[in-house]
Amino acid sequence: xxxxxxxxxxxxxxxxxxxxxxxxxxxxxxxxxxxxxxxxxxxxxxxxxxxxxxxxxxxxxxxxxxxxxxxxxxxxxxxxxxxxxxxxxxxxxxxxxxxxxxxxxxxxxxxxxxxxxxxxxxxxxxxxxxxxxxxxxxxxxxxxxxxxxxxxxxxxxxxxxxxxxxxxxxxxxxxxxxxxxxxxxxxxxxxxxxxxxxxxxxxxxxxxxxxxxxxxxxxxxxxxxxxxxxxxxxxxxxxxxxxx
Amino acid sequence: xxxxxxxxxxxxxxxxxxxxxxxxxxxxxxxxxxxxxxxxxxxxxxxxxxxxxxxxxxxxxxxxxxxxxxxxxxxxxxxxxxxxxxxxxxxxxxxxxxxxxxxxxxxxxxxxxxxxxxxxxxxxxxxxxxxxxxxxxxxxxxxxxxxxxxxxxxxxxxxxxxxxxxxxxxxxxxxxxxxxxxxxxxxxxxxxxxxxxxxxxxxxxxxxxxxxxxxxxxxxxxxxxxxxxxxxxxxxxxxxxxxxxxxxxxxxxxxxxxxxxxxxxxxxxxxxxxxxxxxxxxxxxxxxxxxxxxxxxxxxxxxxxxxxxxxxxxxxxxxxxxxxxxxxxxx
Ligand SMILES: Nc1ncnc2c1ncn2[C@@H]1O[C@H](COP(=O)(O)OP(=O)(O)O)[C@@H](O)[C@H]1O
Ligand SMILES: [Mg+2]
Numbered sequence: 371x372x373x374x375x376x377x378x379x380x381x382x383x384x385x386x387x388x389x390x391x392x393x394x395x396x397x398x399x400x401x402x403x404x405x406x407x408x409x410x411x412x413x414x415x416x417x418x419x420x421x422x423x424x425x426x427x428x429x430x431x432x433x434x435x436x437x438x439x440x441x442x443x444x445x446x447x448x449x450x451x452x453x454x455x456x457x458x459x460x461x462x463x464x465x466x467x468x469x470x471x472x473x474x475x476x477x478x479x480x481x482x483x484x485x486x487x488x489x490x491x492x493x494x495x496x497x498x499x500x501x502x503x504x505x506x507x508x509x510x511x512x513x514x515x516x517x518x519x520x521x522x523x524x525x526x527x528x529x530x531x532x533x534x535x536x537x538x539x540x541x542x543x544x545x546x547x548x549x550x551x552x553x554x555x556x557x558x559x560x561x562x563x564x565x566x567x568x569x570x571x572x573x574x575x576x577x578x579x580x581x582x583x584x585x586x587x588x589x590x591x592x593x594x595x596x597x598x599x600x601x602x603x604x605x606x607x608x609x610x611x612x613x614x
Numbered sequence: 615x616x617x618x619x620x621x622x623x624x625x626x627x628x629x630x631x632x633x634x635x636x637x638x639x640x641x642x643x644x645x646x647x648x649x650x651x652x653x654x655x656x657x658x659x660x661x662x663x664x665x666x667x668x669x670x671x672x673x674x675x676x677x678x679x680x681x682x683x684x685x686x687x688x689x690x691x692x693x694x695x696x697x698x699x700x701x702x703x704x705x706x707x708x709x710x711x712x713x714x715x716x717x718x719x720x721x722x723x724x725x726x727x728x729x730x731x732x733x734x735x736x737x738x739x740x741x742x743x744x745x746x747x748x749x750x751x752x753x754x755x756x757x758x759x760x761x762x763x764x765x766x767x768x769x770x771x772x773x774x775x776x777x778x779x780x781x782x783x784x785x786x787x788x789x790x791x792x793x794x795x796x797x798x799x800x801x802x803x804x805x806x807x808x809x810x811x812x813x814x815x816x817x818x819x820x821x822x823x824x825x826x827x828x829x830x831x832x833x834x835x836x837x838x839x840x841x842x843x844x845x846x847x848x849x850x851x852x853x854x855x856x857x858x859x860x861x862x863x864x865x866x867x868x869x870x871x872x873x874x875x876x877x878x879x880x881x882x883x884x885x886x887x888x889x890x891x892x893x894x895x896x897x898x899x900x901x902x903x904x905x906x907x908x909x910x911x912x913x914x915x916x917x918x919x920x921x922x923x924x925x926x927x928x929x930x931x932x933x934x935x936x937x938x939x940x941x942x943x944x945x
Pocket of ligand 2: 653656657658697773774
């Protein structure tokens, strides 16, 4: 019970301080909207909107979570308020979960902004929404934990931002969303399969357009493995680097 | 009862020993102080006791239970006020307190009630809804102390509670500490202000370069200076010019330079003033004032540690500058 009070308070505070702040809400909305418009305006045929949906959703999550978490944690470290959390009687794992769940939820909400748009432009029947939700949640988790990984690797806010892009842009091009995996040069393909987004995007493709190429259970498993590794590595680093 | 027991506690940072095997304990209900210059290892000791730093060697116990390798289980019973603020700039004073209460698992009504009561007690009721970043340095420190005790900890750690705070607020904070103590809170405080340690602490330890060089109650410490006779002269010029000559003229007396043109003369036996006055006057150094000084903790500290007060002072200034710069670059 006591742990739950601490957990939910950390989460609520982050919601209010970061994710529900007007600039971030609008950023969280404008960004997916911009992506949506950019792609959808180029594709006048309604069917193509649906083709683009998995990519735009994945991007909205990636851009809504990774740098957001990396920046807020780096910022709290600089202002020393993160120290107060480390001094609280809650385990490091639970603390890091509390800090990341806000960003995860933010990412999930962001993912559905393009869906709302697409629903006006295209027929969205026949989509496996359970599968969509599952992959959206797992993409949000891996992207957020990637942000956590970045936060423990840098010490300045601008580094967090730069480092986030360092991961995000290659992921965009290598995840198979815009360039099919089969069209990538052979030497880049192993890199694609080492990126969590590749698996998330593939599930979305299967769920929305039935054209994924990786088996869905395998993709889910890979996303879970990425989540566990990124989280374990990050908390290990928090303990090693921030508790001197 | 002993709340905290520390055995042979040691901390090294890449081969540099910051805390070098300290032993001490803190009794329930007392104010125990660490007095030492900047860099002595005070903050590092607090960090090890509170789980912010890993312990290189040694043992720490809370109410008889070893928590050397697991600070989490002890943290619930601790209140910690670090040397620099670690509250949320964007939250109000009240929200900060309520949030801190929640970190310790306090129920909503309980933490809200206590936050309101603490703001009242600390004279911050009017600033309750102001955001923390609008607080003055002194108000920030007071709120940090309130945040440290919101969950009514068994022991409160105060790291240099009045450093960098203006005089009026520093006095308020000292009064608050006395007040908390009278209500039964056990406090471990660090300071480099000798008068503060003397005024507030029941027991204290002098810490220099990571080592405790003396430990005891203030009365025990004061015994060191029993029978010491001290006279302080305020001169009309620079004493250092004639220091050598003075020492050869009065070889049995100890000298201590004070601020400006003050110099004090120490001797285990009583002495008359006339020879000194005459000596100064003959060397065109008028004596403006001569007063007998009652030995204070200051004398004990200087005697035991060999650290001149001026040096403590200059280190304090350095530290003040450093942290000011740090604060500037952050904002
Ligand atoms: N993280 C660190 N890495 C290396 N040296 C450190 C670190 N923290 C403190 N020190 C050193 O340990 C010594 C004690 O520091 P500290 O405990 O902060 O002193 P105090 O609080 O008494 O002023 C200082 O020499 C300081 O430079
Ligand atoms: Mg210190």
